[in-house]
Amino acid sequence: xxxxIFRNQLLPWLLLAPQLAVTFVFFLWPAAQAGWQxxxxxxxxxxxxxxxxxxxxxxLFGDPHYLNSVMVTVVFSVSVAVLAMAVALTLAxxxxxxIKSAQTYTTLLVWPYAVAPAIAGLLWWFIFNPTIGLVPYxxxxxxxxxxxxxxxxxxxxxxxxxxxxKQISYNFLFFVAGLQAIPAxxxxxxAIDGAGPGRRLFSITLPLLAPTxxxxxxxxxxxxxxxxxxxxxxxxxxxxxxxTNILVYKVYVDGFLGLNLGSSAAQSVVLxxxxxxLTVVQFRFIERRVEY
Amino acid sequence: MKSTGLAAGFAAGISILAMSPAFAVTEVAxxxxxxxxxxxxxxxxxxxxxxxxxxxxxxxxxxxxxAETMTAAIAAFRAKEQPAIVQVFEVGTGTMMAAxxxxxxxxxxxxxxxxxxxxxxxxxxxxxxxxxxxxxxxxMPFNSSTPIxxxxxxxxxxxxxxxxTAPKTWEEVEAFSKKIMESGAAKCGFTTxxxxxxxxxxxxxxxxxxxxxxxxxFGGLATELTVNGPLQTRHWENLxxxxxxxxxxxxxxxxxxxxxxxxxxxxxxxxMNSSASRAGVVxxxxxxxxxxxxxxxxxxxxxxNSIIGGATLWVMAGRPEAEYKAVANFFTYxxxxxxxAKWHQGTGYLPIxxxxxxxxxxxxxxxxxxxxxxxxxxxxxxxxxxxSKGLRFGSYVQxxxxxxxxxxxxxxxxxxxxxxxxxxxxxxxxxxxEFEAANK
Numbered sequence: 001x002x003x004x005i006f007r008n009q010l011l012p013w014l015l016l017a018p019q020l021a022v023t024f025v026f027f028l029w030p031a032a033q034a035g036w037q038x039x040x041x042x043x044x045x046x047x048x049x050x051x052x053x054x055x056x057x058x059x060l061f062g063d064p065h066y067l068n069s070v071m072v073t074v075v076f077s078v079s080v081a082v083l084a085m086a087v088a089l090t091l092a093x094x095x096x097x098x099i100k101s102a103q104t105y106t107t108l109l110v111w112p113y114a115v116a117p118a119i120a121g122l123l124w125w126f127i128f129n130p131t132i133g134l135v136p137y138x139x140x141x142x143x144x145x146x147x148x149x150x151x152x153x154x155x156x157x158x159x160x161x162x163x164x165x166k167q168i169s170y171n172f173l174f175f176v177a178g179l180q181a182i183p184a185x186x187x188x189x190x191a192i193d194g195a196g197p198g199r200r201l202f203s204i205t206l207p208l209l210a211p212t213x214x215x216x217x218x219x220x221x222x223x224x225x226x227x228x229x230x231x232x233x234x235x236x237x238x239x240x241x242x243x244t245n246i247l248v249y250k251v252y253v254d255g256f257l258g259l260n261l262g263s264s265a266a267q268s269v270v271l272x273x274x275x276x277x278l279t280v281v282q283f284r285f286i287e288r289r290v291e292y
Numbered sequence: 293m294k295s296t297g298l299a300a301g302f303a304a305g306i307s308i309l310a311m312s313p314a315f316a317v318t319e320v321a322x323x324x325x326x327x328x329x330x331x332x333x334x335x336x337x338x339x340x341x342x343x344x345x346x347x348x349x350x351x352x353x354x355x356x357x358x359a360e361t362m363t364a365a366i367a368a369f370r371a372k373e374q375p376a377i378v379q380v381f382e383v384g385t386g387t388m389m390a391a392x393x394x395x396x397x398x399x400x401x402x403x404x405x406x407x408x409x410x411x412x413x414x415x416x417x418x419x420x421x422x423x424x425x426x427x428x429x430x431x432m433p434f435n436s437s438t439p440i441x442x443x444x445x446x447x448x449x450x451x452x453x454x455x456x457t458a459p460k461t462w463e464e465v466e467a468f469s470k471k472i473m474e475s476g477a478a479k480c481g482f483t484t485x486x487x488x489x490x491x492x493x494x495x496x497x498x499x500x501x502x503x504x505x506x507x508x509x510f511g512g513l514a515t516e517l518t519v520n521g522p523l524q525t526r527h528w529e530n531l532x533x534x535x536x537x538x539x540x541x542x543x544x545x546x547x548x549x550x551x552x553x554x555x556x557x558x559x560x561x562x563x564m565n566s567s568a569s570r571a572g573v574v575x576x577x578x579x580x581x582x583x584x585x586x587x588x589x590x591x592x593x594x595x596x597n598s599i600i601g602g603a604t605l606w607v608m609a610g611r612p613e614a615e616y617k618a619v620a621n622f623f624t625y626x627x628x629x630x631x632x633a634k635w636h637q638g639t640g641y642l643p644i645x646x647x648x649x650x651x652x653x654x655x656x657x658x659x660x661x662x663x664x665x666x667x668x669x670x671x672x673x674x675x676x677x678x679x680s681k682g683l684r685f686g687s688y689v690q691x692x693x694x695x696x697x698x699x700x701x702x703x704x705x706x707x708x709x710x711x712x713x714x715x716x717x718x719x720x721x722x723x724x725x726e727f728e729a730a731n732k
Contacts, residue, residue: 041729041730042730043390043391044366044387044391045369045391045393045394046369046370047391047393047394048730048731048732050730129550131554132553149542149544149545149550150542150703150704237545237546239545239696239697239700240545240697240700240701240704241697241700241704242697253690253693256359257359257363257689257693258687258690258693258723259363259366259387259687259689260690260723260726
């Protein structure tokens with residue numbers, strides 16, 4: 001590749017400056033602060049602070065409730081990603097087969113994406129409310145006692161549905177685009193060779209969709225890990241008995257409600273490490289393999 | 293710094309243009325957590341004060357829930373943008389008290405500003421919660437309440453019970469609930485708001501059992517929780533059993549959002565919650581008559597006195613001198629009998645001074661509103677003991693969360709009462725030790 005040579009040393013920096021400033025002010029600076037704070041024990045008002053080294057971290061990893069939160073997060077993220085992708089893929093395959101109403105269908109399916117997560121959470125909270133909700137009423141008729149304010153499993157099911165519902169639209173869009181990028185001639189050729197619809201799906205469509213799926217897997221995992229805070233906050237608030245207390249929510253509870261800033265900062269740093277790993281994975285594998 | 297220069301220039305321009313007397317007004321920011329109707333009543337207090345004098349202007353702003361308001365004030369303090377007055381809920385008291393240098397104690401403020409201030413005028417049961425070990429008042433009580441018992445008189449009658457007798461003991465609560473359910477008068481016996489505040493903290497104080505060592509934490513940061521005593525265990529064991537039998541329905545964590553509808557829709561016949569819930573109960577109990585009673589106690593014990601909840605106004609340090617003069621002046625107005633009586637009668641919160649209580653009596657408020665004084669009688673039933681003065685622990689917002697979690701684990705059948713309370717104490721003490729280390 002030919003290398004462009006700029007005489008002016010200052011201009012590129014000037015052009016980069018706004019971007020760099022934003023990165024520094026909104027990312028590097030707060031991240032550094034969190035890093036520093038995670039080594040301190042501090043009272044809420046910041047009047048007294050003591051350097052305590054890695055004590056916040058060692059305390060964290062010795063805390064069964066933190067480890068529980070890690071487990072909860074894994075179960076939650078995997079379930080949300082799998083559910084959101086499976087449903088979206090099914091819908092996308094259905095939409096892809098439609099000829100006349102595909103446009104309308106697609107538009108309708110994208111709507112939920114425009115709903116703010118907090119509103120989505122609240123909607124599901126109403127639908128599943130043990131006292132006034134519709135679903136518990138219906139479940140009661142078939143003999144299931146729905147009470148997610150006490151039953152941890154039901155509570156988890158609720159937040160998974162609420163969190164996945166929102167993400168389905170997003171996944172759907174990508175899957176539809178991915179499906180449309182698969183040349184019809186390949187499927188037709190397979191059909192002529194005698195492959196049935198199932199065979200065509202598993203041998204042609206899904207493998208060709210793999211880059212999209214892999215991309216969505218990472219995006220959905222990141223979404224489930226970090227963007228589901230409003231859903232949790234509006235539905236279960238991490239309860240009952242920490243059954244839905246995912247890592248991001250725990251950072252908020254310990255830092256903003258409990259005012260335990262050192263521990264909260266240490267938890268943020270751990271989360272930051274997770275994001276970095278996920279980003280590396282994304283760049284290493286996906287950027288190479290996804291063909292838009 | 294540019295904005296200050298700009299503001300100064302702007303101010304200079306204004307002062308040249310119009311030397312109005314309003315320009316000399318000292319503004320005082322008041323951050324609060326009262327939404328809805330309570331918020332309107334609070335705004336009215338500030339508006340009345342502002343219209344009655346011309347030197348100062350109190351500007352209230354709603355900052356969300358109690359926890360959000362407190363966090364906002366603390367964040368503001370760290371950024372040196374704190375308001376002069378902030379409303380902090382009772383469980384934040386330990387944190388605020390430990391923050392010497394961030395708060396301006398009220399007794400000190402009143403003395404420095406030369407405002408007349410008589411601490412003896414306040415009800416001891418209210419003010420005792422907010423004094424230091426020397427008995428000095430650190431924050432200004434504003435909205436205090438205590439839990440009481442509400443019951444559905446019509447359901448009681450339908451079940452063959454006396455409509456004018458509230459259950460006095462837990463044994464009666466159980467017997468009444470059974471009768472109510474068996475007769476089909478209602479689906480459940482009782483429900484409650486605030487498991488932590490009503491069924492553990494107040495339960496302990498009401499039965500004269502210690503919540504923590506060192507006088508429930510009033511004696512210093514080295515305190516430890518002791519709510520896993522035999523009586524508390526017995527009570528939680530019963531609650532779990534009653535829940536299984538259907539006599540008791542759980543209303544959810546923290547304030548128990550699902551509890552009020554259960555009472556309003558006549559699903560549950562008895563309901564325990566804050567005396568400040570009275571307005572809501574009266575407004576929602578359209579199809580039935582409500583009765584009032586004190587909290588139940590176990591028959592083999594004597595009731596002591598209940599403790600308060602609610603919030604007080606803290607003055608934050610680091611504001612200009614003139615603002616503190618305004619704050620002191622406003623506090624004098626706020627604690628006057630007329631303002632307090634109006635606030636008490638309009639909201640169901642307790643009157644904080646003897647004078648406001650007397651004024652409400654002489655106005656005939658309690659004769660016209662039966663049950664409105666149950667809270668005061670219950671709170672002043674006996675001289676408070678070290679177990680029933682209140683409680684003061686650091687990180688208590690989180691400990692409240694732990695109480696809810698352990699109670700949920702108990703109801704879900706994951707733990708028995710003793711294990712739940714033991715775990716609660718162990719987990720709570722870890723937080724208290726951390727708080728002690730951070731504030732030494």
